[in-house]
Amino acid sequence: MTSSFPIDRIRADFPILSRTIHGKPLVYLDNGATSQKPRAVIDAVSRFFSEENSNIHRGVHYLSMQATDAYDRARERIAEAIGVAAAREVVFVRGATEAVNLVAHGLAERFQPGDEILLTVMEHHANLVPWQILAQKRGVILRHAPLTPEGEIDMEAFAALCGPKTRLAAFTHVSNALGTVNPVVKMTRLAKQCGALVLIDGAQAVPHFPLRIAELGCDFYLFSGHKVFGPDGIGVLWGKWDELKSLPPYQSGGDMIERVHLTHSTFREPPERFEAGTPHISGAIGLAAAFDYLEGVGWEAMHAFEQELLAYATERVGNLGGIRIIGQAREKVGVLSFTLATAHPHDIGTILDTEGVAIRAGHHCAQPLMEFLGLPGTARASFAFYNTREEVDRLVQALEKVKRYFD
Amino acid sequence: MDDLSDLYQDIILGHNKRPHHYGELNPHTHEAEGYNPLCGDRLCIQVREKDGSLEAAGFTGEGCAISKASASIMTDAVKGLDREGVAKKIGEVLELLTGREEPVVDLMEQGDIAALAGVRKFPPRVKCATLAWHTLAAALSEEPRSVSTE
Incomplete structure (x- = not known):
């Protein structure tokens, strides 16, 4: 991971990132739906x-x-x-x-x-x-x-x-x-x-x-x-x-x-x-x-950081049994869409939420795409430059919990 | 039990894995399609009415564990009921899921339906559980139509 990227300082710029959900630190991976706001914008x-x-x-x-x-x-x-x-x-x-x-x-x-x-x-x-x-x-x-x-x-x-x-x-x-x-x-x-x-x-x-x-x-x-x-x-x-x-x-x-x-x-x-x-x-x-x-953060540094995070998440999530990554284009942004053989995306979303992990589940307002792919929907983790490897680990742990219920 | 274990009780997970009466019901006398446009869940409920009561019910479609389990439980629960009994059952379940008062569930009387009560603590998922029941009501209405839980 790009060690020079001041991730702790950047996270401190986003007040919402320090809150808890169901008693656990928020892991916000629904940036494709909407992004969080830095103090400068607020x-x-x-x-x-x-x-x-x-x-x-x-x-x-x-x-x-x-x-x-x-x-x-x-x-x-x-x-x-x-x-x-x-x-x-x-x-x-x-x-x-x-x-x-x-x-x-x-x-x-x-x-x-x-x-x-x-x-x-x-x-x-x-x-x-x-x-x-x-x-x-x-x-x-x-x-x-x-x-x-x-x-x-x-x-x-x-x-x-x-x-x-x-x-x-x-x-x-x-x-x-x-x-x-x-x-x-x-x-x-x-x-x-x-x-x-x-x-x-x-x-x-x-x-x-x-x-x-x-x-x-x-x-x-x-x-x-x-x-x-x-x-x-x-x-x-x-x-x-x-x-x-x-x-x-x-x-x-x-x-x-x-x-x-x-x-x-x-x-x-x-x-x-x-x-x-x-x-x-x-x-x-x-x-x-x-x-x-x-x-101020720097577009190039942000992009590089997010790409490394995507690679890490793709590997960690992809290694879980029963996971299918949907969308394996050569060039991607920090979006990881996936399905789990045993659990519907909404069930994944609910269980992840109880762990404080926010993702999107469903057809992503792209029903013709889902039909083209032959899927009812996917679970989608979407990243921003303020997400961390530790948060990816929390996502993986939460997915293991889903599997404990459904596998 | 924590809230999540209330939601995904073994009864729900069992119905999800091995749903009862999944598949087209032929012949059938009534059918309707239920659709949740926000999440894409889609169920088709078919029933066969004979001599004033439901002889059989079945369902097809795709959805999450909650919507599938609820449909599966429903096909068990309404079998043999007359119109009045079905309407009463639908009313009870909708009250159980969406009523203001915390429900008092009689396990003996309600059987697997009682397992749906855990959904109450997950407001975004309530519509998953109600979809099958609304769809059944539509199938038996004067003008069967597709219903939407949004």
């Missing part, structure tokens, strides 16, 4: 409410100007952190789900019957259902790239599914259920060769490794703040300027208008066009604070 949000709270883009008074400044600075800070040139390309949304819906809504009118949208079978419901609704409305055909037995995208099949009718390819950067890191640059290139727009769901990627989104070649990239150690209810949709500008408003009302008449209105440019009403100001500030914090 303090940034609390400071905003204590010292700067006001509505933005409205008042001429001092506080409102301060809040507006803080909100605008958050957007600039996040743009810089995710590697995009212009803050105006960063739209604040509620989360990844809203971002996909915003794009699906905005693109809907462009589709003709018979057009195709290319997805993959590993998508989260958030990147499936909005396209299904669009497809039903517009007579669009949905195509789904299959996976290899290891849980990687079958790239030959993906390439073959890119065709002249492919108007959009929408795929995840990292599988939430398997941990697979997809070759998104290559996938983007293939889709672009067919003239398709490309949307990438980065909800499970952004928390795990440094990103330069503008270098991926895609048109849209999106993620949720709460999975990247920031507050919930805030997320980011990044879009290439020309693409964002071509989208109609998603919701309408205050703040997104230029001029309102009684019967018609004109709309502002992005990002304001897509941020109707009072936005989640404290959320944006908290998310910017999360990126500050992560840069």
Whole structure:
């Protein structure tokens, strides 16, 4: 294990990690569902409410100007952190789900019957259902790239599914259920060769490794703040300027208008066009604070630490009898999905909980993937850079307890 | 016994490992599908009614130990009951699982059903235990339909 990584100091930055569950120290391995928040994020949000709270883009008074400044600075800070040139390309949304819906809504009118949208079978419901609704409305055909037995995208099949009718390819950067890191640059290139727009769901990627989104070649990239150690209810949709500008408003009302008449209105440019009403100001500030914090820890060191932890967990859990690891891609983030021959994932989850070990059990909002794999669900331990080898050992001990009940 | 041993009693684990009446019931007179969309548990309950009482009950589907054991226990418990008896039994079990009052379980009267009481201490798992019973109620209703425990 990377000895230079100051794990004790980092854990001390996350207040919740010191609490107990059922009398035992919490082992939080459900980071794929949501991540814990460092003191820096909690303090940034609390400071905003204590010292700067006001509505933005409205008042001429001092506080409102301060809040507006803080909100605008958050957007600039996040743009810089995710590697995009212009803050105006960063739209604040509620989360990844809203971002996909915003794009699906905005693109809907462009589709003709018979057009195709290319997805993959590993998508989260958030990147499936909005396209299904669009497809039903517009007579669009949905195509789904299959996976290899290891849980990687079958790239030959993906390439073959890119065709002249492919108007959009929408795929995840990292599988939430398997941990697979997809070759998104290559996938983007293939889709672009067919003239398709490309949307990438980065909800499970952004928390795990440094990103330069503008270098991926895609048109849209999106993620949720709460999975990247920031507050919930805030997320980011990044879009290439020309693409964002071509989208109609998603919701309408205050703040997104230029001029309102009684019967018609004109709309502002992005990002304001897509941020109707009072936005989640404290959320944006908290998310910017999360990126500050992560840069302080160091993305490369975090990633290396987490990869070693994943290797250790894969070996320890994999060596338990009756365990099947689901998802053995060459490139993964810290996600370990597995099944146990004798126990259903929910039973595993309940027993682990009594040991203070929090994991996710079930279909992970990826029912088509589970169907593709022929599984009712899996148990999933998902790691962050604040998890430790000792916690992996606690997971293994808790799994041994499951086996004592069920084997 | 700690809470976990209350939940995974030998009776539950036994029914999970060797469920009673697992498989399609043919012929059957009523059936319904029960589904828990949050966790993906899915059960199909089939029963055969003859001369006003349930001659047999069976189930198929997949789910956790609790939902399987509960279905298995149910297929034993409702056999031979008339409509009124089935409705009463379903009511008792739902009260046992979800009632406000801590249940007083008569082991002699309830048999294996008593083993389901341990689920009460695990609120997220209560819906696993109720799924089979809600599904049976749906199967016997005027308009059988699929039910959902969410």
